[in-house]
Amino acid sequence: MVAAWVESELQTLDLGDKRRDRRVKTIVDQFSQIAESTPDACRDIASLEATYRIANNRAVSPDDILKAHHQTSIERTAEHACVILAQDTTPIDMTKPNRQVTGAGPMEHEDHQGVFFHPLYAISEEGIPLGIVDHLMWARESIRTDLTTAEKQRLRKAMAFEEKESSRWVEMFQSGEQIARANPQTMYVNVSDSEADIFEVFLETRDMAPNHHFVVRGCQDRALAALADEDDDDESSERSTTARHIDDALAAAEIRYEATIKVSGRESLIAGETRPRRKSRAARTAKVEIRAATVTWRGPQRPGGKLDDVTINVVEVREVNPPAGEDPIRWTLLTSLPIETVEQIKRVVKIYCLRWMVELFFKTLKSGCRIEKLKYEHVDSYLTAVSMLIIVAWRIEYLKSAAREDPDASCEKYFSMSQWVPVYLVQQKAKDIPSTPPTISEFMLIVAKLGGYINRKGQGPPGSTTIWRGMHRMDTLIEAYSVFGEAEKRCVV
Numbered sequence: 001m002v003a004a005w006v007e008s009e010l011q012t013l014d015l016g017d018k019r020r021d022r023r024v025k026t027i028v029d030q031f032s033q034i035a036e037s038t039p040d041a042c043r044d045i046a047s048l049e050a051t052y053r054i055a056n057n058r059a060v061s062p063d064d065i066l067k068a069h070h071q072t073s074i075e076r077t078a079e080h081a082c083v084i085l086a087q088d089t090t091p092i093d094m095t096k097p098n099r100q101v102t103g104a105g106p107m108e109h110e111d112h113q114g115v116f117f118h119p120l121y122a123i124s125e126e127g128i129p130l131g132i133v134d135h136l137m138w139a140r141e142s143i144r145t146d147l148t149t150a151e152k153q154r155l156r157k158a159m160a161f162e163e164k165e166s167s168r169w170v171e172m173f174q175s176g177e178q179i180a181r182a183n184p185q186t187m188y189v190n191v192s193d194s195e196a197d198i199f200e201v202f203l204e205t206r207d208m209a210p211n212h213h214f215v216v217r218g219c220q221d222r223a224l225a226a227l228a229d230e231d232d233d234d235e236s237s238e239r240s241t242t243a244r245h246i247d248d249a250l251a252a253a254e255i256r257y258e259a260t261i262k263v264s265g266r267e268s269l270i271a272g273e274t275r276p277r278r279k280s281r282a283a284r285t286a287k288v289e290i291r292a293a294t295v296t297w298r299g300p301q302r303p304g305g306k307l308d309d310v311t312i313n314v315v316e317v318r319e320v321n322p323p324a325g326e327d328p329i330r331w332t333l334l335t336s337l338p339i340e341t342v343e344q345i346k347r348v349v350k351i352y353c354l355r356w357m358v359e360l361f362f363k364t365l366k367s368g369c370r371i372e373k374l375k376y377e378h379v380d381s382y383l384t385a386v387s388m389l390i391i392v393a394w395r396i397e398y399l400k401s402a403a404r405e406d407p408d409a410s411c412e413k414y415f416s417m418s419q420w421v422p423v424y425l426v427q428q429k430a431k432d433i434p435s436t437p438p439t440i441s442e443f444m445l446i447v448a449k450l451g452g453y454i455n456r457k458g459q460g461p462p463g464s465t466t467i468w469r470g471m472h473r474m475d476t477l478i479e480a481y482s483v484f485g486e487a488e489k490r491c492v493v
Contacts, residue, residue: 002022002025002026002029003029003032003416003419004416005395005414006025006028006029006032007025008072009028009068009069009072009391009395010024010025010028010065010068010069010072010391011068011072012067012068012071012072013025013064013065013068014064014068015059015060015061015064015065016059017059020054020057020059020060023050023054024054024060024065024388026047026050027050027051027054027388028388028391028392030047030051031369031388031389031392032392032395032471033471033472033475038051038052038374038375038385051385054384055376055381055382055384055385056378056381057384058380060384061384062137062380062383062384062386062387063387065384065387065388065391066132066135066387066390066391069131069132069390069391069394070131070132070133070134070135072131073122073130073131073132073133074122074133074179074182074183076122076130076131077122077130077133077179077183077186077188078183078185078186080124080125080130080186081125081186081187082124082125082186082187082188082189083122083123083124083125083130083186083187083188083189084122084123084124084125084188084189084191084351084354084355085120085121085122085123085133085172085176085179085188085189085190085191086120086121086122086123086191086192086354086355086357086358087118087119087120087121087169087172087173087176087190087191087192087196087358088118088119088121088192088193088195088355088358088359088362089116089117089118089168089195090116090117090118090362090365090366091107091108091114091115091116091117092114092115092116092117092371092372092386093107093112093113093114093372094113094114094115094372094374094379094382095111095112095113095114096375099377100113101113101114101376101377101378101379101382102377102378102379103139103378103379103380104139104379104382105138105139105140105141105142106140106142106143107140108143109143110143114139114372115137115138115139115379115383116136116137116138116139116140116165117135117136117137117386117390118135118136118137118168118172119132119134119135119358119361119390120132120133120134120135120172120175120176121133121357121358121361123354123357123358124405125351125354126405127354127357127401127404127405128398128401128402128405128406129357129361129394129397129398129401130398131394131398132390132394133175133176133179134172134175134176134179136168136171136172137383138165139379166195166198167200169192169195169196169198169201170198170200170201170204172190173190173196173201173204173214174204176188176190176212177190177204177208177209177212180209180211180212181209181212183211184209184211186211187211187212187213188211188212188213189212189213189214189215189337189351190212190213190214190215191214191215191216191351191352191354191355192214192215192216192217192355193216193217193355194216194217194218194219196216196217197216197217197218197219197220197334199297199299199300199307199310200307201214201216202216202297202310202312202334203307203308203310205310205312205336206308208336213335213336213337214334214335214336215333215334215335215337215348215351215352216333216334216335217331217332217333217334217352218246218314218332218333218334219332221245221246221247222245222246222297222298223244223245223297223298224244224245224246224248224249224295224296224297224298225296225297225298225299225309246295246297246314246332249293249295249314250291250293250314250316250332252293253291253292253293253316254291255289255290255291256290256291256292256342256345257290257342257345257346258287258288258289258290258320259287259288259290260285260286260287260288261285261286261288261317261329262283262284262285262286263281263283263284263285263286263329264283265281265282265283267280281326281327282323282326284323284326286319286322286329287319287320287321288317288318288319288320288329289317289318289320290315290316290317290318290345290349291315291316291318292313292314292315292316292339292345293313293314294311294312294313294314294339295311295312295314296309296310296311296312297309297310297311297312312334312335312336313334313335313336313337313338313339313348314332314333314334314335315331315332315333315335315339315345315348315349316330316331316332316333317329317330317331317333317349318330318331331349331352333348333349333352335348337351357397357401360397360464361393361394361397363464363465364393364396364397364464364468365389365390365393367464367465367468368393368396368464368465368468368469369389369392369393369468371385371386371389374386396464396467396468396471397464399414399440399444399467400444400462400463400464400467402414402440402444403440403441403443403444403445403461403462404441404461406440407439407440407441408439408441409439409440410436410437410438410439410440411437411438411439411440411442411443411444412437413440414440415443417437418478418482419474419478420437420438420443421433421481422477422478422480422481422482423443423446423447423450423474423477423478424438424443424446425481426477426481427446427449427450428446444462444467445462446470447467447470447471447474448462448466448467448470449470450469450470450473450474450477451465451466451467451468451469451470451471451472451473452466452469452470453466453470
């Protein structure tokens with residue numbers, strides 16, 4: 001029997017055959033047990049063969065599977081006053097030691113093959129993941145390894161924007177706006193990191209839906225439109241000298257408030273990395289100053305001519321007195337949200353910080369669901385399996401966040417009685433089933449302990465790794481409890 005949450009999540013699934021629909025739901029249910037491999041999840045030869053048949057069936061599209069999840073996720077977003085739509089890209093490395101996956105494309109280098117996954121990940125303003133509302137997946141046909149950096153830059157500038165991989169940011173921005181127009185009672189904020197600092201993204205704001213906004217981390221010190229309109233009078237010359245670029249305008253802006261933030265440690269993926277955002281750093285607590293300004297950018301030149309100017313709000317978070325040898329923390333947040341008051345500016349910063357949840361989702365997808373360890377010969381089969389694991393990864397993040405943001409809700413809102421009872425009895429060493437189910441916060445702590453969580457005083461909440469490890473062990477307890485119950489019935493008879 002398929003879990004109730006799977007039936008609900010995939011209620012609109014339509015693969016053209018009811019048997020396929022049932023099988024996909026069954027596989028998602030099996031995958032949600034967080035097994036070490038596909039055979040481990042299936043448990044028997046018949047289920048394993050059925051899973052491979054679905055994955056290899058060309059009539060089953062990864063997009064069709066995720067479309068059902070998209071629809072349910074969009075319905076969840078409509079229940080909230082404000083929803084963050086975080087978009088980001090992660091590589092799915094399919095490189096295998098002996099046999100490569102047919103149809104995979106080159107990653108950063110030809111010796112690594114795989115695809116790229118770019119979801120539009122919905123998060124409530126309270127921090128609960130609501131699901132993926134749209135996505136893109138693609139494999140590169142080839143990469144140019146014979147060009148210098150300067151030659152690559154010239155080639156990119158000559159290409160039409162629609163031909164560039166960076167157009168994905170605009171495509172998902174447009175998708176978010178369509179969702180906003182369909183649900184006018186909810187405010188949607190499209191949030192992304194510095195890869196989306198592309199002028200074409202901000203041009204989308206000219207006809208933007210009133211309930212659709214954005215927060216993008218900037219990475220370019222763009223020229224201001226004042227440069228194109230300089231006069232000879234002293235007042236205008238002074239104004240253009242002090243605010244020729246975004247950084248000039250922010251340097252001239254007053255400090256709106258100060259705060260203390262925790263900075264996570266980071267290991268560089270490249271030896272000798274010098275770029276500030278890619279370098280290794282130690283974890284620390286940083287004191288930051290926050291400024292805000294409204295500026296008008298000068299439209300850049302493109303192959304078809306000059307783009308229009310754009311007026312935008314900017315919030316800067318800058319570290320004061322960083323440790324010796326460390327680059328100061330600095331965020332330049334480009335937004336359409338209002339910044340007149342300190343509370344409005346704080347909301348912009350808070351919304352951007354929620355973008356980190358898409359990174360946690362990627363971690364669960366790769367470390368928990370092990371999507372880069374799958375063994376399929378063709379990329380289409382591989383992605384069919386990945387599409388089902390994407391739903392499972394979201395479910396893990398959803399449960400983890402629900403324990404934090406909806407702590408007093410009954411665990412039966414998220415788990416059936418047949419799921420929580422065996423885990424509770426074993427982990428709590430209890431003899432009787434409690435008359436009132438534990439809360440979701442209490443139950444997820446039990447699950448985390450199964451995954452190795454110690455729960456020391458002052459320790460932070462359980463992370464994704466301990467949750468998915470606990471859910472894997474949880475399934476063993478449920479199965480053993482079920483078998484023992486059946487055996488006990490036969491002994492009584």
